[in-house]
Amino acid sequence: METEAEAIKFMACAGVFLFLFCFKKNVFVIEFFSKMNELEKVVIVGSGCAGLTAAIYTSRAALSPLVIGGPQPGGQLTMTNEVENFPGFPNGINGFELMANMRLQAEHFGTRFVDDEVKDVDFGEDTKKIVCERNTYLSQAVIVATGASPKLLGVRGEKEFFGGKGVSICATCDGSFYRGKDVAVVGGGDTACEEALFLTNFCTKVYLIHRRDTLRASKPMRERTLGNGKIIPIWDSIVDEIIGPEKVSGIRVENVKNRSKTEIACSGVFIAVGHTPNTQQFAKYLHLDDDGYFHRKKDSFVETNIEGIFVAGDCADKTYRQAITSAGTGAMAAILAEKYICRKI
Numbered sequence: 001m002e003t004e005a006e007a008i009k010f011m012a013c014a015g016v017f018l019f020l021f022c023f024k025k026n027v028f029v030i031e032f033f034s035k036m037n038e039l040e041k042v043v044i045v046g047s048g049c050a051g052l053t054a055a056i057y058t059s060r061a062a063l064s065p066l067v068i069g070g071p072q073p074g075g076q077l078t079m080t081n082e083v084e085n086f087p088g089f090p091n092g093i094n095g096f097e098l099m100a101n102m103r104l105q106a107e108h109f110g111t112r113f114v115d116d117e118v119k120d121v122d123f124g125e126d127t128k129k130i131v132c133e134r135n136t137y138l139s140q141a142v143i144v145a146t147g148a149s150p151k152l153l154g155v156r157g158e159k160e161f162f163g164g165k166g167v168s169i170c171a172t173c174d175g176s177f178y179r180g181k182d183v184a185v186v187g188g189g190d191t192a193c194e195e196a197l198f199l200t201n202f203c204t205k206v207y208l209i210h211r212r213d214t215l216r217a218s219k220p221m222r223e224r225t226l227g228n229g230k231i232i233p234i235w236d237s238i239v240d241e242i243i244g245p246e247k248v249s250g251i252r253v254e255n256v257k258n259r260s261k262t263e264i265a266c267s268g269v270f271i272a273v274g275h276t277p278n279t280q281q282f283a284k285y286l287h288l289d290d291d292g293y294f295h296r297k298k299d300s301f302v303e304t305n306i307e308g309i310f311v312a313g314d315c316a317d318k319t320y321r322q323a324i325t326s327a328g329t330g331a332m333a334a335i336l337a338e339k340y341i342c343r344k345i
């Protein structure tokens, strides 16, 4: 009886052991094959103009790209009603519609999309690992097109009138809508001066609101700006509120020295206090410049310090930051990614 019980015990243990062994092995096998299946040729991070153009090109090259859409599917252009400077649309096009069309075009050639956001990467090995909120993706090549987010003021009225109702972050994009009107530019660096000077081509008066009593911009830029009769500096001042009701009709500014508040009538407010490039998740591996934008290899618009990793659009460009230039570098990154993958085969 004792021997029989022991035999049963032994067989039960052996059964459990066998089960666990097979289960574990099976899991390993499944994991192994699923990882094999997951190895992408090219993963594109970002679904703005740069990412979607890269997707159109790489899918037409039969690379079946995977696009990680990120926190803002379609990118920044989805925030504007009217895009008048993207070639091919003589009457302009709604930003959301333009991006929806780009996505359809990419899907048409076989691009796949996932709704996920990159949190970390490992670009240390030949196979690149992209760790996202929901999943981890493996790829031979990666195109990073994460854009640069405009810094905002965080004042009342800013969100309500943003994108089409009088608050803008881009004079090149929206300046011509303010022909014959008075506008305000907020900021004191080179970009703010450039925006103000550009706006003098259309506007009657350009108020330049700056929190200090001198401009931070370079000397030649300061001289050009302050020498322009249409630009009226409002020193030592911050915007307290952007006033409506339906569209922008003015701003209330506060003097930081004596705390007095004044209203200035204007139809548009251009915020030029800088951008934050969305590059931090990649900073362990990819070189950044002093302002946090991706640093590109010498003589290249899209190559980085790591072979097989390409950058495109505003995340690597603090000069132009336009839809068409982003699309342009998206195409370049895609062409070089395809060449890189061909070399590896």
Ligand SMILES: Cc1cc2nc3c(=O)[nH]c(=O)nc-3n(C[C@H](O)[C@H](O)[C@H](O)COP(=O)(O)OP(=O)(O)OC[C@H]3O[C@@H](n4cnc5c(N)ncnc54)[C@H](O)[C@@H]3O)c2cc1C
Pocket: 045, 046, 047, 048, 049, 050, 051, 068, 069, 070, 071, 072, 073, 074, 075, 076, 077, 079, 080, 082, 083, 084, 085, 086, 116, 117, 118, 119, 145, 146, 147, 148, 150, 163, 168, 169, 170, 173, 174, 278, 281, 312, 313, 314, 315, 321, 322, 323, 324, 326
């Ligand atoms: C209100 C407004 C109006 C504009 N009007 C014009 C105009 O009329 N004409 C013009 O030429 N330009 C205009 N611009 C500028 C233009 O939108 C940008 O230059 C262009 O969108 C840049 O494209 P991009 O693909 O580089 O980046 P973005 O469009 O910024 O796209 C970045 C993408 O990266 C994704 N992303 C970010 N972080 C992560 C992450 N961690 N993981 C995964 N994905 C991530 C985002 O979800 C997004 O899809 C305007 C911008 C704004 C804000």
